Structures are given as C-alpha cells and as structure tokens.
Amino acid sequence: MTEQFAATPSPPYYAVIFTALRTAEDAGYGDTADRMSELAKTMSGYLGIESTRGPEGLGITVSYWSNEEAIAAWKAEAEHQQAQERGKREWYLHYELRVARVERAYSGPHGRTKPGSDRP
Amino acid sequence: MTEQFAATPSPPYYAVIFTALRTAEDAGYGDTADRMSELAKTMSGYLGIESTRGPEGLGITVSYWSNEEAIAAWKAEAEHQQAQERGKREWYLHYELRVARVERAYSGPHGRTKPGSDRP
Numbered sequence A, B: 001m002t003e004q005f006a007a008t009p010s011p012p013y014y015a016v017i018f019t020a021l022r023t024a025e026d027a028g029y030g031d032t033a034d035r036m037s038e039l040a041k042t043m044s045g046y047l048g049i050e051s052t053r054g055p056e057g058l059g060i061t062v063s064y065w066s067n068e069e070a071i072a073a074w075k076a077e078a079e080h081q082q083a084q085e086r087g088k089r090e091w092y093l094h095y096e097l098r099v100a101r102v103e104r105a106y107s108g109p110h111g112r113t114k115p116g117s118d119r120p
Helices: A029-041 A068-076 A078-091 B029-041 B068-076 B078-091
Strands: A013-022 A046-053 A058-065 A092-108 B013-022 B046-053 B058-065 B092-108
Touching: A013 A068, A013 B013, A013 B092, A029 A046, A029 A078, A046 B046, A046 B058, A058 A068, A058 B046, A058 B058, A068 A078, A078 A092, A092 B013, B013 B068, B029 B046, B029 B078, B058 B068, B068 B078, B078 B092
Parallel strands: none
Antiparallel strands: A013 A058, A013 A092, A046 A058, A092 B092, B013 B058, B013 B092, B046 B058
C-alpha cells in the first residue's frame, strides 16, 4: 500500500472498525486480503482504508465510507461474501466489527509533510 | 496487554481512532504509551482499548468511551496533555485522529472462544 493514511473528506462519514486475531496458517489469506482491498476501491461510497497488523497476529483495519448504504453494499458484494465466509471458517480466531459515524477528525503534527502524499 | 479485545457494551458508545506513523527513535515512547494505557483505565467513561503496530511503524489505536464528555476529560488530563505534546514534537511523523459514534457492533466467529477472555 503506497498510501498508509486514508484521505477522508470532512465529517460526517462512516468507519468500519475491524479488529481481528488471525489463525497461524496463511491458507490464502494474503492474496484474498489484497484482492479485497482492490475490490473495495471500486465500490461506490468507498473513501479509504487504514490497516496494520502486529507481530502477535492482532490486526486492526478501518475502512471509511460515505454512508451506511455504501457499507451495506460492500457487505453484500458477492466476492466479498465468499471472503467473509472463509474468514469465519479459516482465518480468524476472533474478531470484533464496529460500525461508527465519524463526527470529528484531526491531522497532525502541524508543519510536517504527510508521508506518501503530495498534500501538505 | 493481557486482553487484546475491548469488552465494550451494547452501542451506542464512542470510539477514538488514532492512526499514526512513528519516528525511528523510541525516545521514551514505549514507557509513556504504557503509562497512558494505565492512566486511561482510571478515567470515568473509559470502556477499553485495542491497539496494534505493524513492522513498518504504522500503528492503529482505538479507545472506547461512554460519551463525548469522557473523551474531552481524557484529552484534557494533565499528564496526557504532556504526552500529547511530546508525541507531536518527537514521536509521530504523521497522525490522523477521528472521533466516531459506534452505532452497531458484532463479534465472531460464532462457536469459538474469545482468546484471553472467560466469556464465550
């Protein structure tokens, strides 16, 4: 991912916060995760994604969406539904998924250029 | 951290999503981060925290709070204010902070026991 931060617009918009602990084996997870990142970008209302995973297997992915309808359409997307099912069966020991309405947003520190971006 | 997932109540509640890219040097960051995690737990309205950092330095920390008043009190806490200032000066190349109202939440996969928890 060349851009680690999501270039979201002014609030309000929506965030899907997905916290997950992986199983030990990859079993196609990496390829599917990459494919889902690309597929999400093609969805109407997609605003961006921020994702990281620590050495102990805990991952947090936050995807940003214009509205609830866009989130519902992404949840129902056919290829994404297959990935969700594999995730439940094979890839995740546990996950928490929260849908939240972003009310306020800030960037910092002031005076530094954002890495990987041409924006100040 | 013994508990990687926050045991949040039924929505609505609030999430503070903090995505940050660290500078290379530690410069006391680890000790301060641990201290802030302990201090946050003592605040009224604190519900829990989920945090991870990848090998390339991108960290996502999501803290959960009962209401906006609790978030404002935590932001204004004196020792936390000092940590925020050091973060801006020394520890972060860039960060995005978003305050969001959690509307819906789900756990999974069904039928698996949550790691590090005595809850089903």
